[in-house]
Amino acid sequence: MKVLLDLQYLNVATTGIKTYMMELANATKAFPHPEIEWIFTHDPEKQAADTTFKNPSSKFQRLNYHLDYFRWKEFQLPDLVKKHQPDVLICPDFVSPAASLPCRRMTVLHDAFFWQMPQNYPRWWRKYFLNLIRKGLKEKTEIITTTQYSKTALHKHLGNELPIHVVYQSPKIINSVADEMILDRLKLRDTPYFFHLGTFDKRKNLPLLVHAFKTFLEKENQDFKLVLAGGPGQSIQMNDFPVVEKLVSELGLKEKVVLPGYISDAEIVSLYQEAFCYVFPSENEGFGIPILEAMKFGVPVIHSDQAALKEIANGAGLSSKSGDASDLAEKMILLSRDKALRETLIKQGLKQSDNFSPKKFLEAFQYLILDAAPAL
Structure with missing residues (x-):
């Protein structure tokens, strides 16, 4: 054949x-x-x-x-x-x-x-x-x-x-050795951070994530950062990068939200390994590769309740209401407070990722x- x-x-x-x-x-x-x-x-x-x-x-x-x-x-x-x-x-x-x-x-x-x-x-x-x-x-x-x-x-x-x-x-098999220099370059060493990797397409709902992170900081008063890695959306209509940049400035989050742009595989490994949580608030996905990538690195995942993401996570992630910044913030707060839940999600995620x-x-x-x- x-x-x-x-x-x-x-x-x-x-x-x-x-x-x-x-x-x-x-x-x-x-x-x-x-x-x-x-x-x-x-x-x-x-x-x-x-x-x-x-x-x-x-x-x-x-x-x-x-x-x-x-x-x-x-x-x-x-x-x-x-x-x-x-x-x-x-x-x-x-x-x-x-x-x-x-x-x-x-x-x-x-x-x-x-x-x-x-x-x-x-x-x-x-x-x-x-x-x-x-x-x-x-x-x-x-x-x-x-x-x-x-x-x-x-x-x-x-x-x-x-x-x-x-x-x-x-998901992508990343065999690169971690480049920990990025942690120093982005001032993330010994600082917990929420992580998102991907283009700034509108359907990814990254402005919503920035709003949720602002609420998280106001309620928790913890020294967290938010890392949004990746390039602009694939067209003018789809690109939310300028929106996110403007929002970060308006909300006074320039010292808290990190926008490194495109990063190498070695840098991706390092950012996954040290992330407190991976957050995926997308309103529409056909699959959801980053969920599995994060799980394989032992990173707990918060994802929207969009159907494909729920299908791929299969209960191994913490689900939030699509398009609801307040609910997403509450899930981020919950994970920061509940160590047992975080450990459970890590174990379930590792097991779920083995199915792919x-x-x-x-x-x-x-x-x-x-x-x-x-x-x-």
């Missing part, structure tokens, strides 16, 4: 989809199957390191990228299918070629955000991208998604014509590839 894995999108992927693609590619090499031959369209490390289209600074550069992407999906990838003659083509970035292909397709739709949250995307871009997605959902296509929550949402917007399978992915591994991630794909199973 020959499987062609499309890795072209790694040249611009930065967050969850990048993790998905890299962990899947790495798992195929770490856990080979005697009945499956994996073929990569690109070397994953080299493609991820390609900076040609990363962080475009002009409309011309963005247009060039979209033309390159269209050319890849509609011409070059179908040519590779003809060349390698795979039994299965896996496209882990929402889009499969519109052209007719002789093989099965597995197209990964990580979430239903394009349908659920249209206000977060440029109108013309969203219309164009949704058109690409729909044109590729044809023939022998099976949709892969990340949670039961996402499956339900996709059924609502796409109907029931195509089978949808849930495959739980693996590269091997299990790959085995779910192998099952679908070899058995052509009906939708789960």
Whole structure:
């Protein structure tokens, strides 16, 4: 059985989809199957390191990228299918070629955000991208998604014509040695802090977290800090970084809220290891990788009661009401006061994180590839 894995999108992927693609590619090499031959369209490390289209600074550069992407999906990838003659083509970035292909397709739709949250995307871009997605959902296509929550949402917007399978992915495996210099650089040494890692997309609700942290400080009078690591949102419509910066200033929290921007894997390890708690107040997620990353590092998690996050945490995190800053603050206060609860969450989180591994991630794909199973 020959499987062609499309890795072209790694040249611009930065967050969850990048993790998905890299962990899947790495798992195929770490856990080979005697009945499956994996073929990569690109070397994953080299493609991820390609900076040609990363962080475009002009409309011309963005247009060039979209033309390159269209050319890849509609011409070059179908040519590779003809060349390698795979039994299965896996496209882990929402889009499969519109052209007719002789093989099965597995197209990964990580979430239903394009349908659920249209206000977060440029109108013309969203219309164009949704058109690409729909044109590729044809023939022998099976949709892969990340949670039961996402499956339900996709059924609502796409109907029931195509089978949808849930495959739980693996969080990023970070093997870097901790770079503790970041603790000194950010003045976090011997200071407890709440931690969040990810882009400043509006759906992450980071302004709400800042408000909750302000309330926490007022009620607890403890020497805590809040670390919000990561880059700006992925578009002007989605970017909440300026909002957070302004809010931090208005609330007088410049000495308490740390905004380090992008950080290295070694710095991520250090910040996870020393965090008092990981806080994830997002209003909408397809999966929730940081929850599992934090749990694997033995960090207790507070997350919103958004359906996908509850599904992934499975009771091993402390849930707060979505969009409710007061409730989030109360959960932060509770965790700071109740040492027994914190220890319980750490133990439960470590156990829950064991349910998500590269091997299990790959085995779910192998099952679908070899058995052509009906939708789960």
